[in-house]
Amino acid sequence: MQFYTYWRSLAALRVRIALNLKGVEVEPIVVDLAAGHQARPEYAAINPQMALPALIVDAGPALFQSMAILEYLDETYPMPPLLPNDARGRARVRGLAQIAVADAHPLVVPRVRTYLEREYGLTEHQRTLWARHWMGEALGAIEGHLARDAATGQFCHGDTVTLADICLASQVIGFTFFGGTSSIYPIVTGIFERSMQMDAFARAHPRLQPDAPKATS
Amino acid sequence: MQFYTYWRSLAALRVRIALNLKGVEVEPIVVDLAAGHQARPEYAAINPQMALPALIVDAGPALFQSMAILEYLDETYPMPPLLPNDARGRARVRGLAQIAVADAHPLVVPRVRTYLEREYGLTEHQRTLWARHWMGEALGAIEGHLARDAATGQFCHGDTVTLADICLASQVIGFTFFGGTSSIYPIVTGIFERSMQMDAFARAHPRLQPDAPKATS
Numbered sequence: 159m160q161f162y163t164y165w166r167s168l169a170a171l172r173v174r175i176a177l178n179l180k181g182v183e184v185e186p187i188v189v190d191l192a193a194g195h196q197a198r199p200e201y202a203a204i205n206p207q208m209a210l211p212a213l214i215v216d217a218g219p220a221l222f223q224s225m226a227i228l229e230y231l232d233e234t235y236p237m238p239p240l241l242p243n244d245a246r247g248r249a250r251v252r253g254l255a256q257i258a259v260a261d262a263h264p265l266v267v268p269r270v271r272t273y274l275e276r277e278y279g280l281t282e283h284q285r286t287l288w289a290r291h292w293m294g295e296a297l298g299a300i301e302g303h304l305a306r307d308a309a310t311g312q313f314c315h316g317d318t319v320t321l322a323d324i325c326l327a328s329q330v331i332g333f334t335f336f337g338g339t340s341s342i343y344p345i346v347t348g349i350f351e352r353s354m355q356m357d358a359f360a361r362a363h364p365r366l367q368p369d370a371p372k373a374t375s
Numbered sequence: 376m377q378f379y380t381y382w383r384s385l386a387a388l389r390v391r392i393a394l395n396l397k398g399v400e401v402e403p404i405v406v407d408l409a410a411g412h413q414a415r416p417e418y419a420a421i422n423p424q425m426a427l428p429a430l431i432v433d434a435g436p437a438l439f440q441s442m443a444i445l446e447y448l449d450e451t452y453p454m455p456p457l458l459p460n461d462a463r464g465r466a467r468v469r470g471l472a473q474i475a476v477a478d479a480h481p482l483v484v485p486r487v488r489t490y491l492e493r494e495y496g497l498t499e500h501q502r503t504l505w506a507r508h509w510m511g512e513a514l515g516a517i518e519g520h521l522a523r524d525a526a527t528g529q530f531c532h533g534d535t536v537t538l539a540d541i542c543l544a545s546q547v548i549g550f551t552f553f554g555g556t557s558s559i560y561p562i563v564t565g566i567f568e569r570s571m572q573m574d575a576f577a578r579a580h581p582r583l584q585p586d587a588p589k590a591t592s
Contacts, residue, residue, distance in 0.1 A: 206519025207474060218463065219524050225442075225477070226469035233462045245450045246435065252443035257424060260440070260477035265487070273508070278495055291490070302423025307436050 159184045160214040162204060164191045165367035166335070168263050168328040169224035170211040175324045176228050178358035180235040184213070188369045191268055209267075225259050228321050240321045250307070251315050254300055254322035258329040262296030265289070266332065289336040297329060301343040313349055319356070327353050331364065376401045377431040379421060381408045382584035383552070385480055385545040386441035387428040392541045393445050395575035397452040401430070405586045408485055426484075442476050445538050457538045467524070468532050471517055471539035475546040479513030482506070483549065506553040514546060518560040530566055536573070544570050548581065 161177070161184040163170040177184055189195050189210055196208045205212040205222045212220040213227050221227050232240045241248045264270070266289035274280040274288060304310045314322035330340045330350045340347050353359045364370060378394070378401040380387040394401055406412050406427055413425045422429040422439045429437040430444050438444050449457045458465045481487070483506035491497040491505060521527045531539035547557045547567045557564050570576045581587060 202519075206523060207478075207516035209478070209516075215463070219467075219520075221463075221466045221470065222520070223470035223473040223477070225473050226466045229469055230462055230466035233465070245447055246432070246438075248450070249438045249443045249447035250436075252446055253438065253440035256440040256442050256477075260442070260473075261424075261426070261481045264478045264481055269512075270482070270509075277505075278497070278501075280495070284495075288494075295486075299424035299426075302419075303436075303439070306423060 161186050162189050162201070162210055162212040162214075162220070163187070163367075164189055164210055165364045165370035167191060167210045167364075168332045169209075169259075171331065171362055171364055172224045172259075172324050172328045173211050173213065173227050173231075174362040175327065175359055176231045176240065176321075178362055179238060179240065179319065179324075180231055182231065182235055186368075190369075209269075225255065225321075228255075228324065232321070238318070240319065240324070242315055242320065247309065247315060250309060251320045251322045254303060254314050255325040257296050257299050257303075258325040261299070262292050262329060263332065265292040266336070286336050290333070290338045293329065293333040293336060294338055297333060297338075297340060297343045297346055300326060300329070301346050304345040304349075310345065312352055319353065323349060323353050326350060327359055378403050379406050379418070379427055379429040379431075379437070380404070380584075380586075381406055381427055382581045382587035384408060384427045384581075385549045386426075386476075388548065388579055388581060389441045389476075389541050389545045390428050390430065390444050390448075391579040392544065392576055393448045393457065393538075395579055396455060396457065396536065396541075397448055399448065399452055403585075407586075426486075442472065442538075445472075445541065449538070455535070457536065457541070459532055459537065464526065464532060467526060468537045468539045471520060471531050472542040474513050474516050474520075475542040478516070479509050479546060480549065482509040483553065503553050507550070507555045510546065510550040510553060511555055514550060514555075514557060514560045514563055517543060517546070518563050521562040521566075527562065529569055536570065540566060540570050543567060544576055 163186050189201055202208050204220050211224060212222050214220045221230055241251055271285045274285050309315055311317040313319055314326060327350055333340055380403050406418055419425050421437050428441060429439050431437045438447055458468055488502045491502055526532055528534040530536055531543060544567055550557055
């Protein structure tokens with residue numbers, strides 16, 4: 159499987175965690191989002207949306223959209239399961255995941271930040287505040303759901319990892335990219351810290367990817 | 376089941392279509408988004424994210440997030456199925472759905488348009504152009520995927536309705552709310568028109584809901 163990825167992409171991060179949890183090996187192919195390489199014709203032929211990630215499985219067009227890929231991986235590599243075995247539980251996990259994947263992340267991707275600069279002249283600082291606002295709003299919404307529901311455990315849904323924890327981790331890490339401090343969301347923070355103690359989460363971290371810029375002290 | 380809805384909500388529209396397709400009766404409860412009633416404490420107790428829709432099933436917390444509710448309805452009311460019976464097909468349908476549900480709709484909801492006005496002073500016209508831009512981008516991305524994949528049929532995936540067609544319909548209808556003309560996306564338009572010939576889609580249209588403003592000629 160070829161996995162089109164970029165170190166800073168939160169959507170690629172989600173898929174990377176799931177691949178690690180499932181023990182699935184892929185061939186990573188870097189698409190430099192910062193340099194706009196997702197708009198190159200060769201990548202547009204892989205994913206006409208020109209967004210990351212994409213996963214090529216067997217022949218046939220690439221799979222696209224992180225949530226669709228996560229569900230695909232859970233269906234085709236069932237162990238460990240990343241969705242609960244009851245319909246209500248699955249709805250809750252998917253709902254929590256969507257707060258991050260739908261209602262926050264798409265507002266802060268490069269194409270949107272670029273548009274805010276080009277069309278409205280927003281400064282980099284203003285764009286950072288924009289991103290921090292929406293990432294924080296979603297974390298607050300997730301915290302609110304986790305706080306009020308007895309189904310919350312050591313992780314978002316009970317005491318085992320689900321797709322919701324993967325999406326929560328991408329959301330917390332993305333929040334820090336824009337200077338946010340997730341400690342004001344204590345349940346979210348506890349789940350994030352427990353998740354990052356797992357190897358599958360820890361080694362998926364953007365900063366540890368081969369294409370990430372070298373850390374400066 | 377109690378269904379928290381508002382005539383103009385594209386997320387509520389998606390769930391309404393699925394309820395119609397499945398023949399499921401619900402008790403609609405209107406939450407006036409235009410008046411900000413989603414922020415009232417009584418609704419925040421239903422959905423801490425203070426977003427529509429929400430669906431109360433049996434006891435226990437409400438289901439939330441349209442995609443999670445659509446998947447729940449498809450699991451608990453299997454006929455007619457709204458996902459293909461193969462994993463790759465499901466991934467494609469979910470991916471197409473997410474282009475609309477994640478990458479477009481959350482950018483144009485009232486809370487975002489309000490923020491653009493309050494923080495950056497965008498006029499109503501500018502906010503409309505913002506919304507039209509992102510709704511159009513997503514329709515273009517969906518068109519690109521539909522055009523290049525042999526799995527496209529009379530509907531997004533083959534010749535029967537799936538979750539992708541539901542999300543496509545909400546996307547096209549939303550685009551028109553902001554003055555967009557979807558005819559520049561011919562495959563999308565053909566699928567939308569075939570969808571709207573079905574009673575389940577047609578009577579779900581926002582303008583036909585009891586809480587919609589009366590049409591002016």
